[in-house]
Amino acid sequence: MDLKKTGLIVLVLVLLLGIIALFAVNSSPGNNDQIGSNTHATPVGLTRNVTNLDGTIFTVPQKHYPDRMSQRTLL
Amino acid sequence: MILGAEDKIVMTADNSLTLWPWSNVVYRNLTHIPVLIQNAQNPNIEQLMQNKPDVVFFWTIPPDVIQKMRDAGIAVAPVAMHTKFNDTPRELQVYADVLGPYAQAKSAEYAQYFDEKLQMVVARTGSIPQEQRPTVYFAVRKPLSTTGKEESDISDMISLAGGRSVTADLSGPWGFDISMEQLLQWNPNYIIIDHCGASNLGSKPADQTLAEMANDTRFNQLKAMKNQQVYISPTGVFFWDAGSQQILQLMWLAKILHPDKFEDLDMQKEVKEFYSKFYHYNLTDDEADRILKLLPPAQTVGK
Numbered sequence: 001m002d003l004k005k006t007g008l009i010v011l012v013l014v015l016l017l018g019i020i021a022l023f024a025v026n027s028s029p030g031n032n033d034q035i036g037s038n039t040h041a042t043p044v045g046l047t048r049n050v051t052n053l054d055g056t057i058f059t060v061p062q063k064h065y066p067d068r069m070s071q072r073t074l075l
Numbered sequence: 076m077i078l079g080a081e082d083k084i085v086m087t088a089d090n091s092l093t094l095w096p097w098s099n100v101v102y103r104n105l106t107h108i109p110v111l112i113q114n115a116q117n118p119n120i121e122q123l124m125q126n127k128p129d130v131v132f133f134w135t136i137p138p139d140v141i142q143k144m145r146d147a148g149i150a151v152a153p154v155a156m157h158t159k160f161n162d163t164p165r166e167l168q169v170y171a172d173v174l175g176p177y178a179q180a181k182s183a184e185y186a187q188y189f190d191e192k193l194q195m196v197v198a199r200t201g202s203i204p205q206e207q208r209p210t211v212y213f214a215v216r217k218p219l220s221t222t223g224k225e226e227s228d229i230s231d232m233i234s235l236a237g238g239r240s241v242t243a244d245l246s247g248p249w250g251f252d253i254s255m256e257q258l259l260q261w262n263p264n265y266i267i268i269d270h271c272g273a274s275n276l277g278s279k280p281a282d283q284t285l286a287e288m289a290n291d292t293r294f295n296q297l298k299a300m301k302n303q304q305v306y307i308s309p310t311g312v313f314f315w316d317a318g319s320q321q322i323l324q325l326m327w328l329a330k331i332l333h334p335d336k337f338e339d340l341d342m343q344k345e346v347k348e349f350y351s352k353f354y355h356y357n358l359t360d361d362e363a364d365r366i367l368k369l370l371p372p373a374q375t376v377g378k
Contacts, residue, residue, distance in 0.1 A: 053155040
C-alpha cells in the first residue's frame with residue numbers, strides 16, 4: 001500500500017515537473033519567437049537585439065503587435 | 076519574399092513601382108499594399124505609423140530619417156552595408172535575424188546557393204594572372220557616375236569575375252560624378268552601366284544612354300566603345316549591383332569578361348532557376364530574356 005502511495009506521489013511530481021518545464025520553454029524569449037507568427041503569447045513590448053554587419057546593434061520587437069493578424073487580413 | 080515573409084509586408088516603397096517594375100509582377104502582394112510616399116528621402120512618419128509595422132527596413136541614408144522613425148517609437152532595421160562581395164549572404168542573414176527562425180532557415184538556403192555559384196565562378200577565374208585580366212569600369216545611373224570603395228563591393232565582384240576594376244582605389248559616395256578626362260585616362264576594356272532607366276535618380280533609359288555615348292566623340296575614343304564592349308546591367312526585382320541578385324550579376328559579368336571559360340553558363344537558365352528557387356515565380360523564357368535585356372514586364376508596356 002505504501003509502495004503504491006509512493007509511486008503515485010512520484011508520478012504526480014514527474015507530471016508537475018513536466019508541466020513546469022513545458023511552461024518554461026514556451027515562456028522563454030528564445031528562437032521560436034518570430035515576427036508575424038502567432039504561435040504563443042509573448043508580452044507586448046518585449047524586444048531583442050540584432051547585430052548588423054558593421055557590428056552595430058539595433059533593437060526589434062520580439063513579436064508582432066496583437067492586432068497584426070487582423071490588419072493583415074484586411075490587406 | 077526571399078525569406079518567406081512576403082505576407083508580413085504591410086507597406087512598400089513608392090520607388091518599387093517605377094525603378095524595378097518586375098517586383099510588382101514577381102511579388103504579387105506588393106500592388107495591393109499601401110505605398111510610402113517619398114520613401115527614400117522624406118518618408119511620411121505618420122503614414123508609416125498608421126500601418127503599424129513591427130519593424131521597418133530602411134536605408135542608412137539620409138541618417139536623420141532612421142532617427143526620426145526611432146523617435147516616433149518605430150523599430151528600424153538599417154539596411155546592412157558591406158564592401159565585400161562574400162558578405163552578401165550575411166546581409167540577408169541580418170534581415171533573417173530580425174524576422175525569426177523560418178527566415179533564418181531560408182537565409183541558410185540562400186547562403187548555400189550563393190557559395191555554390193561563387194565557387195563555380197572563382198574556380199574558373201581565380202587563377203587568371205592580373206596582367207591578363209581585362210579592365211572594367213562600372214558606372215551607376217549614367218556613364219560618368221560611379222561609386223567609391225567605401226560604399227560598394229563592386230570592385231570586389233569585378234575581381235571575382237576575373238576582371239580589374241579601374242575604380243578599386245577610388246574614394247567617394249554612391250553615384251558620384253567623375254570627369255570624362257578621368258574615364259579617358261582609365262580607358263577600360265569594358266564598361267558596365269547599372270541603374271539605367273531609374274529616372275528619379277537622374278538616369279536615362281538604356282537605349283538613350285547608349286545612343287548618346289555613340290554620338291559623343293569623346294566616348295568613341297575609349298577601347299570599350301571601339302570594341303563594342305559596353306553593357307547595360309539587368310534589373311529584375313531590384314538593381315543587380317546590390318542585394319541577393321548580385322550573385323546573378325557576378326555570373327553574368329564573368330561570362331561577359333571570359334566567354335571562353337563560361338560557354339556552358341546559360342544566364343537565361345540561371346535567372347529562371349533563381350526566381351523559381353527563391354521567389355517561387357516561374358519565369359517564362361521570354362520573361363527571363365526581358366530581365367536580361369533590362370526590359371519591363373510585357374504586360375506593363377504601353378501602360
